[in-house]
Amino acid sequence: xxxxxxxxxxxxxxxxxxxxxxxxxxxxxxxxxxxxxxxxxxxxxxxxxxxxxxxxxxxxxxxxxxxxxxxxxxxxxxxxxxxxxxxxxxxxxxxxxxxxxxxxxxxxxxxxxxxxxxxxxxxxxxxxxxxxxxxxxxxxxxxxxxxxxxxxxxxxxxxxxxxxxxxxxxxxxxxxxxxxxxxxxxxxx
Numbered sequence: 001x002x003x004x005x006x007x008x009x010x011x012x013x014x015x016x017x018x019x020x021x022x023x024x025x026x027x028x029x030x031x032x033x034x035x036x037x038x039x040x041x042x043x044x045x046x047x048x049x050x051x052x053x054x055x056x057x058x059x060x061x062x063x064x065x066x067x068x069x070x071x072x073x074x075x076x077x078x079x080x081x082x083x084x085x086x087x088x089x090x091x092x093x094x095x096x097x098x099x100x101x102x103x104x105x106x107x108x109x110x111x112x113x114x115x116x117x118x119x120x121x122x123x124x125x126x127x128x129x130x131x132x133x134x135x136x137x138x139x140x141x142x143x144x145x146x147x148x149x150x151x152x153x154x155x156x157x158x159x160x161x162x163x164x165x166x167x168x169x170x171x172x173x174x175x176x177x178x179x180x181x182x183x184x185x186x187x188x189x
Contacts, residue, residue, distance in 0.1 A: 033182050034059045037119060037150045038066050040177065040184065045069045047116040050140060052105045052133070053077070053123025057085025060100065063119075064092045073110070075103030077126075105133030110140045117141060119148040122155045134169030138189055145189045147171070153181035 038059070043049065046069040054060050054074040063072045072092070076082050082102050092098040103109055105120070105127045118137045127133040137147045149166070151157040159176055162185045166174050173188035 033150070033152055033179065034062055034121060036179055037121065037148050037184050038062050040186065041066075041117050041119065041146060041148055043067050043070070043117065048073075048114060050074065050108070050110070050115045050118040050137070052108070052118065052120040052137065053126075054085050054100070055081050055122075057081075057088040057100070059119065059121060060085055060089050060098060061092075064089065064098050068097075070097070070116075072098045073115070074098070074100045075105075075108060076100070077102070077104045104128070106136055108136045108140050112139055113142045115141050115145060117146045117148070119150065121150040122152055122157075124149055124151075125155055125157050130165050131168045134166060134171070138170050138187075141189045143189055147187045147189065148184050149187070150184035151182065159183045159185070 043066045045067060047067045048071045049063050049067055051059050051063060051072070051074040054076050060072055060074050074085065076085065079102060082100055085100050086093060089098050089100070093100065101109060105123070106129055118141050120137070124130050124133065134147070134149075141147055149162065151159070162176060163174050166185060166187045171187035171189070174185060176183055176185045
């Protein structure tokens with residue numbers, strides 16, 4: 001019980017000092033895998049992209065580089081992570097290329113069909129309802145867009161349940177790619 005609370009406050013739902021420490025550790029450990037997921041999404045320079053559960057903002061930073069003429073939005077349920085990500089991405093926020101908000105996956109503050117793609121990494125397992133969150137991602141991504149649901153081996157997430165969750169959320173074209181012990185499900189809208 002104590003270990004679960006520690007891990008949740010550090011990585012799952014980062015709060016307080018443990019959350020700030022967890023954000024720094026995540027920033028050091030997820031960069032290469034995040035870059036791989038972004039490469040697999042194959043963006044156009046002017047695409048609009050959403051990241052849910054952006055943590056310390058490494059993915060937001062890399063997405064902004066991948067879509068230099070586009071727009072990157074992000075929501076995260078941790079005030080500590082929103083603060084860290086804002087500090088990391090202050091330039092692109094000031095330029096209007098990036099917008100970060102406090103929020104949750106099952107209530108994305110966006111109109112329908114706005115984004116060319118959406119991604120999330122190591123966050124779905126802490127959403128209140130995974131299928132509801134996935135439906136929200138499907139709602140805000142344009143037809144023919146892609147949703148990427150990525151997990152590092154630290155997440156504890158099983159890839160075996162992903163196809164059913166994605167199908168229950170309305171996705172029918174689903175592929176799972178492995179990269180060592182890490183994996184990502186790509187679903188077409």
